[in-house]
Amino acid sequence: MSWQEVVNLLPAFLEGSWMAVKLFFITLLFALPLGLVLAFGRMSKHRLLSRVIALFQYVIRGTPLMLQLVFVMYFPSIQLGISGFNRFTAACVAFSVNYAAYFSEIYRSGIESIPKGQSEAARVLGFSKAKTFSRIIWPQTFKRILPPLGNEFMTLVKDTALATTIGIIELLRVAQNHMNRSNSMIPIVVALVFYLIMNGVVNLFMNGLERRYAYYKV
Amino acid sequence: MARSGDIILRVQDVSKRFGELDVLKGISFELAEGGILAIIGPSGSGKSTLLRGICQLERMDSGSIEICGESLFSPDDTGAAVYAPPAQQKRLQLKLGMVFQTFHLFPHLSIIRNVIEAPIQVLNKPKRQAMEEGMALLSKLGLADKAKAYPYQLSGGQQQRVSIARALALNPEILCFDEPTSALDPELTGEVLKVMRDLAQDNMTMLVVTHEMRFAAEVADHVIFMDEGVIIEEGTPEQIFGQTNQERTKQFLQKFNE
Numbered sequence: 001m002s003w004q005e006v007v008n009l010l011p012a013f014l015e016g017s018w019m020a021v022k023l024f025f026i027t028l029l030f031a032l033p034l035g036l037v038l039a040f041g042r043m044s045k046h047r048l049l050s051r052v053i054a055l056f057q058y059v060i061r062g063t064p065l066m067l068q069l070v071f072v073m074y075f076p077s078i079q080l081g082i083s084g085f086n087r088f089t090a091a092c093v094a095f096s097v098n099y100a101a102y103f104s105e106i107y108r109s110g111i112e113s114i115p116k117g118q119s120e121a122a123r124v125l126g127f128s129k130a131k132t133f134s135r136i137i138w139p140q141t142f143k144r145i146l147p148p149l150g151n152e153f154m155t156l157v158k159d160t161a162l163a164t165t166i167g168i169i170e171l172l173r174v175a176q177n178h179m180n181r182s183n184s185m186i187p188i189v190v191a192l193v194f195y196l197i198m199n200g201v202v203n204l205f206m207n208g209l210e211r212r213y214a215y216y217k218v
Numbered sequence: 219m220a221r222s223g224d225i226i227l228r229v230q231d232v233s234k235r236f237g238e239l240d241v242l243k244g245i246s247f248e249l250a251e252g253g254i255l256a257i258i259g260p261s262g263s264g265k266s267t268l269l270r271g272i273c274q275l276e277r278m279d280s281g282s283i284e285i286c287g288e289s290l291f292s293p294d295d296t297g298a299a300v301y302a303p304p305a306q307q308k309r310l311q312l313k314l315g316m317v318f319q320t321f322h323l324f325p326h327l328s329i330i331r332n333v334i335e336a337p338i339q340v341l342n343k344p345k346r347q348a349m350e351e352g353m354a355l356l357s358k359l360g361l362a363d364k365a366k367a368y369p370y371q372l373s374g375g376q377q378q379r380v381s382i383a384r385a386l387a388l389n390p391e392i393l394c395f396d397e398p399t400s401a402l403d404p405e406l407t408g409e410v411l412k413v414m415r416d417l418a419q420d421n422m423t424m425l426v427v428t429h430e431m432r433f434a435a436e437v438a439d440h441v442i443f444m445d446e447g448v449i450i451e452e453g454t455p456e457q458i459f460g461q462t463n464q465e466r467t468k469q470f471l472q473k474f475n476e
């Protein structure tokens with residue numbers, strides 16, 4: 001392939017990346033809060049609730065995201081005989097639920113790693129449960145979970161390639177199409193570079209956050 | 219009890235068990251306003267559990283506790299503890315300050331924020347007023363220059379003094395200490411004990427679980443010796459440290475004199 005041909009590919013690649021970026025942000029928008037709700041449920045004193053959520057986490061984390069995508073995409077139409085989600089919505093639903101399950105375990109282990117003395121000290125000072133969490137526990141948890149969250153964010157960037165399973169045209173699909181058409185590996189290399197750039201941005205952002213919270217130690 | 223005022227803490231026949239283990243077996247004592255009560259006793263005798271019961275970090279099973287004339291809990295017909303309504307519990311919580319063995323400062327907040335967070339968040343004090351009062355407290359404890367530092371930048375003795383300032387910021391009626399110097403290097407215990415002596419001078423009511431026998435002897439006006447969940451003996455420091463005729467007290471104190 002000539003350089004000119006590579007340049008001609010770029011609009012298609014940018015469009016594929018845009019799909020990945022949209023999926024990335026929409027997933028975070030729903031999965032980050034949903035994960036926290038799940039973590040609270042999992043840590044609840046209500047035994048049944050905690051068990052149900054543990055089972056949910058097990059199912060989601062124990063099966064391939066690719067299968068979950070297919071399930072969400074085709075279950076409504078095939079099993080219920082109703083028109084289901086469009087492809088992109090199906091991908092957003094599957095990704096959000098999947099990542100919420102992972103995030104919830106990160107939140108939970110982070111919250112549980114804060115020494116009990118912190119909430120006890122807050123309690124004797126008269127903090128309500130809500131304020132103990134928002135003012136004392138959460139800021140410390142947030143700092144601790146930044147590294148594992150960063151890992152998940154990078155994985156999410158790469159996982160967006162799975163959306164191709166349900167026919168979404170994203171970076172991987174674009175690259176494969178052009179590889180077949182041109183009988184060249186260059187489109188694949190270009191796709192690799194695009195993923196690296198996206199994850200480079202994620203990396204910079206997470207490092208910045210970690211630096212921003214470096215002024216105290218937990 | 220020796221010093222001035224009315225009884226502000228009344229503990230009666232309080233018991234607590236953890237599973238099979240009877241940790242407190244009918245503890246009763248009183249503390250008068252301005253009084254300083256030291257609780258001593260071997261490890262596992264239930265001292266911390268008692269303090270945690272008074273500060274509502276642990277639910278007691280039976281008996282009663284009264285703080286400033288209000289009941290925290292009292293026994294029903296069967297003797298089981300029935301707690302006051304939540305609003306009253308919360309009110310009584312604020313009458314007590316607690317200083318922990320390992321400080322438990324909030325690591326993400328600067329020293330001054332550690333001190334003013336509760337006045338602002340819990341008492342809804344205006345930030346400026348809380349700040350002024352907090353700085354005054356820090357100055358009093360010799361920590362004014364550390365106001366903007368973070369807990370990890372302070373020595374253990376300094377951290378413990380901050381945790382005392384944090385408790386004092388809510389103007390508690392009674393300040394409880396659970397072995398406030400046990401986690402400190404020997405050369406750092408002095409500065410914390412000095413602060414406690416100064417508080418005693420200011421007539422602060424204090425309930426101190428301690429292994430510092432010299433401190434208990436000098437500063438407390440009443441001493442309780444506990445073992446295996448019961449009060450073996452109580453009296454003035456002279457009685458306990460001078461002329462006890464209880465075999466268990468003697469044995470316990472002997473270890474500290476070696």
Ligand SMILES: Nc1ncnc2c1ncn2[C@@H]1O[C@H](COP(=O)(O)OP(=O)(O)OP(=O)(O)O)[C@@H](O)[C@H]1O
Nearest residue numbers: 236237239241259260261262263264265266267268
């Ligand atoms: N949450 C708990 N669950 C079960 N047992 C507990 C709990 N807290 C304390 N205990 C037990 O209760 C007993 C009394 O503990 P406590 O901490 O009150 O003793 P202590 O007098 O403060 O001892 P130390 O001088 O070592 O601090 C101990 O045997 C301890 O193991």
Ligand SMILES: [Mg+2]
Nearest residue numbers: 265266267396
């Ligand atoms: Mg103890």
